[in-house]
Amino acid sequence: MCDIIWCKKDFEGKPCNTINYLDPYCFWNWEGTINCAECGAVYYIHMIQGKMYRGPEDRPGEKPDTSPLYADKPLEGYRFYGAGIPDRTRPFECLPRHIYLGVPDMVKFSIRNRPVRGWRPQAPDGGIAGSYQFNWDLKRLSPDVYEEYQQKIKNGEVTEW
Amino acid sequence: MAEKRDIEINSRADTIDLMNPDIRPWPVTPPPSFEEVMEKTYAKRKAEDFGKWCEDNLRYEYCWGKPEALQGFKFVCCGQWRMGNMFCSGLLCEAGAEVIKVEPPGGDPLRKLTPFGREEYKLESKITGAKCGLDFLHEMRGQKSVTINLETEEGRAIYKTLCSQVDGVIDEMPPGYMDSIGLGYRDLCEEMPRLVYCNIGVRGTWGPYKDKMSKFGQWTLEPFGGCANAFIHNTGFPQDQLPRGKGGDPTRSGVWFADFCAGEQAANTLLAALYWRDEMSGEGQFCEVSGAECQNEILDFDISWYGFNKSIKARTGAWDPNLNQYEWNPCRDGYMMIGGQTDRLWYRIGMCIERDFPQFGRLIHEDPILKEMGGRNALNMLVKTYTLTTRWLRDINRTEAETKLLEYEIAAGPVLFIDELSEFPHFKYRPWVCTIDTDHYGTILFSVSPNAYAQATPHRTKVLGRPVGYDNYEILQKWCGIGQTIVNEYIEKGVM
Amino acid sequence: MAKDPRETRIEDLPGPKSKEELEEMKMPYEEYCKAQFDPGNEFSKPQSLKGIRWLSTTMYIFTPHSVSNLAELGADVIKVEMPRMGDPMRHCAPFNETYLYPLHDSRPMTGTGMGYLNANPNEYHITMDYHLPEMKEAFYSLVKMSDGLTECYRPGTFDRWNQSFRFLQEMNPRFIYVWGGGFGYGPKCFGGSYDILGQAHAGLASVTGMHEYMGGHPLKHSNWCIDWYSGTQITFGILAAIHWRRKTGLGTMIEFSQVQAATRCLGYAAPLYGRFGIVRQRWGNWDTQLCAHGIILCGKSDFPDAENPQDRLEARYAMVSAFQDEDWKELCAITGMKDLMDKYKSNNERAEGEAQIEIYAALEKWAEDKSRGEVCKTLQDAGLLAEPVCNDREYYEDEHWRMRGTVRWMDDPIFGDILQHGTYASGLLSKTPRRLFWIWRPVGADNVKIYHELLGYPTKTIEEWYEKAWL
Incomplete structure (x- = not known):
């Protein structure tokens, strides 16, 4: 495990299999808890210079300090959770407008x-x-x-x- | 090589001069030889002929034997505190023009600035003993220094005589100051109809948001330009990557960047106006550039974007919001820049990383969204791509990353510090930092003009640094016909 | 002078000659400037570089900008692009959102991204696959009737295609040939480069951004600043070469490294390292040589209810400048930093690292319960220098830039209503001002104009070339 957390917890009867991306600048030196965007499992991680010094360790029942910005499911056609989905991913605040399209604006x-x-x-x-x-x-x-x-x-x- | 010698270090003061290039020569290790470059670079691309032609015709070392493009052009530069007038006049000097930097008798206050207030990092003239800060010294590239007190009538008369001898004037004094003492464009243009006159400001010398002075007379300096034109707002890590107040804030450039933008456009403006004068009309004109505007001009499409759909450009740290990949991210010993947006380069980057880190290939190349060039630029995709790229980078250092990426012909480069770039083989071969021997300040390492590599008229730095008023006698004699006795009187009286 | 020296004529005397001139001499300076530059009336005046013709076989931002400066100053520029695709920069838009259509007729669903803006204004856009032997004649004809060319291909590419300086110089000895790219001759000659590579490789990133102990990392200047800035320096090289050619009639070749241009603006970094071995580091929002002269975080946004997050969340930063002793004293008096006033009396003392940390922490503490506007107003009212860190909307709405004509709307002939902040902003000239005709043209829009009207090829030939994708 490294700066992605591939969550394999049982979730709704099958492995969760979600990759939570720990984006480099935010997590390069970071300590705290983070949730899986799919199943909500909470992990404790301590990263130093991009390496997992401790963790990910399970912290069931704890409230996470933060969430990933992005998570996806490679085994389900790369279905993903983008930034800003409540209780799953953390919002990306620093945007040019209150809405974000990502596709050409007509x-x-x-x-x-x-x-x-x-x-x-x-x-x-x-x-x-x-x-x-x-x-x-x-x-x-x-x-x-x-x-x-x-x-x-x-x-x-x-x-x- | 310098000889070995024993030294005794008792205090920090004893260490200060040890890095002097006269003691520890630059570069520490020699650059590659021409033969090596021929073999390892040009021949590999089957470009031996072309490589040889380039080196024969463009080499920096040959610039001294070639003519200068602006030979015969003369300028007066009257400005203080800022880099705009310094950079502009430095460019003109490097291209062969003669520029007189007019300073108040105490010197341009920029001479007094030194990093973190450390007096020991100023250099002292071996001839006059006057100390000079390195920022000023580095941009004083052949300009001559004449001191004139423009608050005195005699001083103004001298200044006017100097102006009558030149093709152009660079004025970076506060708004309306030169006009108020009768030396602005409208005062000079009547007698000197061929004069091209260029104001330089931070936000400009006229208009409701023109440059201000504090009630104690303190000038508006950079980064006020970058504050006004949204450059600073648009630069910095977002609070989503680093906490606000701890790196996640709008951030200024490390240098006075708007000043450099203004300086180069001022030089272009002057040359364009002189072309029109010499080629077509015989007339001079009045010009103005401001740092805020010149820098805003180069903020891509940012203001136009607002006019399109009310988007206000947001900062994106070391990532580019328009391209993927196009960023730098941390690696084992620093930061590594990688760029390659088109499919061809995108898959090459992937192949390179995949070799060490197979999971990268799987997660990146299989993802349907990442297969399409436009789709890759979406914010979510930047997060995914760069997280995995950094997962690869964290285990290798910059040199390893560069070597691997260059094997795949990807534009990639490490974030280098000044000591590293001064020893980077290409940079010392070309060279783009180089030492210059100066009569006043000894050997100095400086940034070479990027216009120094030309077939006919390369630009070159002939002189670096100048003590205050060093050229008073020569210039007053030669340009104004005023002899040393009177100059001495003027100096006595505080006119010069 | 009159023929008879005893005759006194009004035009020989100093001072105003007419009522209008008298008025002008009495005009307040600012009004005089406004009348001289007269924004909005550029087209009633001549152009500086009338008669210069330049070829631009460029891509991205850096080399195009070396030519766009010429085009804005009045040179005729022909931009050559690859058939159908065009400059890769056309396919680049911020967050993939902002395009103008069409790219050209055969690709109705593809647009030109805003990334292309400002880099190729006023130019005639043609297409040519010029490495084909069949197109050489047309390419050489253009060279013979032009003053110069800027290109950005990997070194040696144009040489392989028999169109590098050593070939073109023989056809046109007046030709000024510019190669702009990453590195230039030397061991990394064939290394590719982008703006961001220049920032990273050349040391600019190492001095920009918050210091490590503040939690920061080396930081990129907004988008492609270094590309633009380097391109402008090429323009300087071109203009100097044009002046030299006026005297000698001879052209030249300029080989310009964009990465190197980023090292050029590092100020004291090189001499400080070279003499003392001190490596310049990044220093965040403060200044390494002046204090107080930095940007502080204020407690509240000026627009807490705005919909746009940039207004709502980011209007919190103010630039405060009081580095001269009197200004510093006043600043301390206003902000209640009496102890610091006594502790740090001179700029040199204040500019020390530890002092700066203490001073800006105290200033941010003072600003903790204030908005950006309040901070600026309090200091301005006391006669000090303090200004907000503005965003793009504020720049657009500021009366100052509108009055100076450096932000304006333009009615583009093909693309319609465009807000424009380039061209006019790069410098005002009273007699031969810069001006903007159009922002860009669709790919190949001027093929007939150039191949037919300038080079005299029959339209049938042009159509044939077009169908073969040579154009």
């Missing part, structure tokens, strides 16, 4: 409500050998977004800053 309007080409697919508009002109004919290429924009103008939602 944006049609900038924060001042003017059209920006941030969504897919886009209607083809190229000429010879992939050439493009120097304008974006929104009305012709994306009439629905054009309409939405006209509505925004009417509603006074389009601002300077």
Whole structure:
């Protein structure tokens, strides 16, 4: 065992088989208890310079000091628990927004409500050998977004800053 | 090799000079020879011809026999405290221009700064006896030092005469100061229409958030620039990796980085404006750069990202939020950087680590999400990848990791400290730290200009460091026609 | 002067010549600056580098930025990318969230990530698989009609393809050729490099971040700062070479190591080690030479109810600067650090390691029950220097940068409404300002413009090349 904890406790009638990842900067020098993201078993670990100096030792019934950020189950198609699932993983607070997508954000309007080409697919508009002109004919290429924009103008939602 | 000798150490003072390159030469072990590099590097890639051509045409040692790109250009630099004007004028000097650094009679206060207040780490001029801090000394790369008290009428007249001789002025005084004493751009441009004038500031010399002075006259210095432009907010370990207050905080650069950004863009701005003057218009102009803005310009897409969907860039420590792998993590004797995002490199990294640590291959390469390049960049995947990578790194040291990774042609490198990088074979071969012999301060180890490796006009550091006012007599005689008797009077009167 | 020296003419006398000039001389300095730089009216003025044409066979950030500086200053730049794929940086977006579409028509579901932003503005984007013998003619034609080229391939690659400096110099002796990469000639010549490698390998990481005893590790500068900073230094090399070429008519080759550029900004690290054997270490949010001059953690956020975690949790840091003795005394008086005031009288005493630890601990203690705003306001009201550590939103909303025109919205011809913080921020010029035409173009968007309109190939040939993926 090292800086992953592969939990093999019996859980709901079969081995838990969950890997709890102890991320390097947080746990490089660390002592305390941590729970398994799947079965909730609590382990005591003492890591010095990335090595398990003591543990993982079972600490049944104790309240864990912390949780992993990430855990997955290789035997079940890598089903995983990402950051911030209550009682399983610890939250990742330092994020750019209150939500976290991890996939492309389909944006049609900038924060001042003017059209920006941030969504897919886009209607083809190229000429010879992939050439493009120097304008974006929104009305012709994306009439629905054009309409939405006209509505925004009417509603006074389009601002300077 | 230096000779062996016996030394007696009775106190710390006896040890201070033992590392002097005159006693312990740099480098401690010699760099590889050209023949070794030919055999072990160029020949391995079947690039013997090309390698030889590069060394014949670009070698640092040959720079001394080549012309200088900016020969004939002259500048006056009037600035204090900050690195911006120093770096800008240093760049110009290295490229061959002549720069006069105008200092108040006591010298630029930057001369007085020394790490942790240790006076013993200042160097003393063998000729004048004046002490100088190392930050100042290291950026004083051929600039000449002239002292002028701009608060006196005579001083202002001298300054104006100096300006009449130059192509450009670098002004890093507080906002509006030069203008208020009648030496700003609008005062000079009428008589000197070809003059290019560049202000350097931290947040700028005009506008509602311009540079301030305290009520006691203390200047705004770096890292105020990095505070204003979100660089510091965006740099640091997140509190999710290290506790807040114990490493998990927004963190400044170890150096005055915004100043360096401002200095180099100021130099570019001056050269562009001079090109337009010489090639097209014959006219000078007024320019301004600020550290906060120049550094913000290079914060990738950060502000634009806010305009896109109100994201506010968050710090991510030693990991990059856009790429996987692209980070450094701790290893047995320090930290190891690994980079490789495209599939080709990603699987090579995996193969390399798998050889020692088979579980890595299983957990990483089998995971369906990690098979897709975009998907790998998600935060969860960074946590997984880097945990397992560090599991491998913790058992090996930096050199071992580097050797293994380079076998797979992966961009990888250790986090090096200055002593280690000064002895790293490539760095001393090229060299990019090097010693320079100076008449005032003895032998000094310094960072070589990265523009020093060019076929026609390599940049070079000819002089390092200069005592305050060392060039008073020469420059006043040559540029202003003022002889030594009057200069002496000026010095007496506190004008210089 | 008038022909007759006895004649007095108004234009020969010092001082203002017209009512307008008189007004200008009387203008407060700040208004004068604003009028000179006149943000927003850049396009009524000429461009510094008019007439320079540059080729950019670059990728990522470092080498593209050496060219983007030229493009912003008015050079015509042709960016050459690999057919269909484009620059790898196009496939890079923060947390995989932020893309603009399309990459080009044949891949409607793929976009260009924001990672590409600011590195290739104003350029004409063409595609070319230039290592094919069939494309050599077009490549050489471009070389003959350009002033220079920046490339970033592994050393020797362009040489193998017969397009390194030693070949191109013969076609165009005025050619300025730049290779930018990790290491340059020498034992690690073929080592690959990235921004982060420069930061790690060249010593910058060893001096940035909290000290070990504070719990910290070596720290990376936000994203790709060193790539950008090094690219700007190449621009300096290019501009100097252009000046020299004005005199001599001769080009040059510049070999620039990005990793080395990171060592260049280490200040006293090299001379301190070289002379005294002292290895510079990281020192967190404080300054190694000045005290008090550091960033402190305050007790409360300025925006405790904000939705965005960066506002809600992070608006807690303030930069406090009082290193001169009078400022220090005032700071101690305000924060109740009387004992420290007597203990540490000079900056040299305060800058000692132990002193700094004690001083910043006391300052953070004082700030424990205050918000960032309160800390700054208290000190500013006393005439001291203290400012908040701002985030991107605050930078965007600050009137200062808007007035200076260094943050502005732009209507990109292809991609629409983009908030822009590059270009104008790298320096203001009163007569030949930098300016932005477009942020980037789809892959191959200017193939016809360059191959047909500039090099004269028939459109049929261009289509044929395109179908074979040579373009």
